[in-house]
Amino acid sequence: xxxxxxxxxxxFICAGGAGLVxxxxxxxxxxxxxxxxxxxxxxxxxxxxxxxDEYACQWLGIEYRAYLSVLVxxxxxxxxxxxxxxx
Amino acid sequence: MALIELNSGKDQILANRKMLNAIAVLAFIASxxxxxxxxxxxxxxSHRDKFVRYLSLICTILxxxxxxxxxxxxxxxxxxxKALERAQENVFIHQVATSQYVQEQEITxxxxxxxxxxxxxxxxxxxxxxxxxxxxxxxEDFPTSTSTxxxxxxxxxEVIRExxxxxxxxSWIIENLLKMGGRKFxxxxxxxxxxxxxxxx
Numbered sequence: 001x002x003x004x005x006x007x008x009x010x011x012f013i014c015a016g017g018a019g020l021v022x023x024x025x026x027x028x029x030x031x032x033x034x035x036x037x038x039x040x041x042x043x044x045x046x047x048x049x050x051x052x053d054e055y056a057c058q059w060l061g062i063e064y065r066a067y068l069s070v071l072v073x074x075x076x077x078x079x080x081x082x083x084x085x086x087x
Numbered sequence: 088m089a090l091i092e093l094n095s096g097k098d099q100i101l102a103n104r105k106m107l108n109a110i111a112v113l114a115f116i117a118s119x120x121x122x123x124x125x126x127x128x129x130x131x132x133s134h135r136d137k138f139v140r141y142l143s144l145i146c147t148i149l150x151x152x153x154x155x156x157x158x159x160x161x162x163x164x165x166x167x168x169k170a171l172e173r174a175q176e177n178v179f180i181h182q183v184a185t186s187q188y189v190q191e192q193e194i195t196x197x198x199x200x201x202x203x204x205x206x207x208x209x210x211x212x213x214x215x216x217x218x219x220x221x222x223x224x225x226x227e228d229f230p231t232s233t234s235t236x237x238x239x240x241x242x243x244x245e246v247i248r249e250x251x252x253x254x255x256x257x258s259w260i261i262e263n264l265l266k267m268g269g270r271k272f273x274x275x276x277x278x279x280x281x282x283x284x285x286x287x288x
Contacts, residue, residue, distance in 0.1 A: 001108070001161070002158045002159075002161040002162040002165065003158070003162075004158075005111045005115070005154050005155070005157050005158030005161065006154070006155055006158035006159065006162070008115050008118075008151070008154050009114075009150075009151045009152065009153070009154030009155030009156075009157075009158060010151065010155065011151070012118045012119075012122060012147050012148065012150055012151030012154065013148055013151035013152065013155070014151075015122060015147065015151075016118075016122065016144050016145070016147035016148035016151060017148060019122070019126075019144045019147070020141070020144045020145075020148075023126075023140055023141070023144065027132065027137060081122075084122075084123070084126055085126055085140070085144070087126050087127075087130065
């Protein structure tokens with residue numbers, strides 16, 4: 001149950017953060033420039049995290065499967081959080 | 088006094104666990120509600136709706152933080168909770184074992200007292216050796232001599248138990264071992280019933 005709480009907490013933080021950026025970009029057109037470059041930065045970070053997966057696993061001290069789960073989960077949270085607030 | 092303090096500490100830890108779980112569940116429900124409902128309710132471009140949207144998103148992030156904190160706290164205390172649960176299980180098992188032991192002791196004591204009462208009023212023969220010999224020969228001859236003594240009563244019970252377990256008929260036992268045939272047959276039947284209850288057949 002603790003893992004579920006932690007996973008849900010991570011999801012809400014990621015989705016809320018992405019939603020803040022997404023809604024700001026939707027409501028304030030001048031914020032889209034910053035939102036775009038933030039998106040590029042985050043995507044780059046994801047690509048780097050996916051390429052350096054083995055090193056990242058060792059650095060974080062977690063199993064490869066858990067690392068991949070976290071990476072995919074955070075990616076989906078960002079995507080869902082950003083999309084649902086774009087309205 | 089020390090025991091009371093220990094118990095209260097244990098109760099506090101378990102209550103703390105319940106409280107953390109309750110907070111986490113509440114935070115989850117609130118965050119999910121705020122995160123999913125606000126974009127579909129506050130859709131206009133008014134200042135009020137913008138405020139609602141930002142407030143809901145900030146509350147969602149706060150709820151996520153609370154969930155993470157509760158999850159980490161519960162994870163950290165997990166060994167403690169497991170130890171407490173194991174201790175509770177052990178106490179329960181000990182209580183069950185104790186009550187079972189006491190029950191068995193009571194049953195044994197009552198059986199012994201009943202057995203002693205029966206032995207005092209039992210006119211049976213001491214015929215262990217004869218029974219063994221006759222069983223070895225396969226014959227139905229059992230002793231006809233009657234010698235009642237206090238020391239031989241236990242052996243007599245054993246003889247009857249053996250006879251019952253080897254499948255001898257009730258009437259045979261009543262007539263040959265209890266020596267209560269004829270008019271006393273009904274009395275013998277009742278006595279044999281009681282003996283069977285005592286010896287457990």
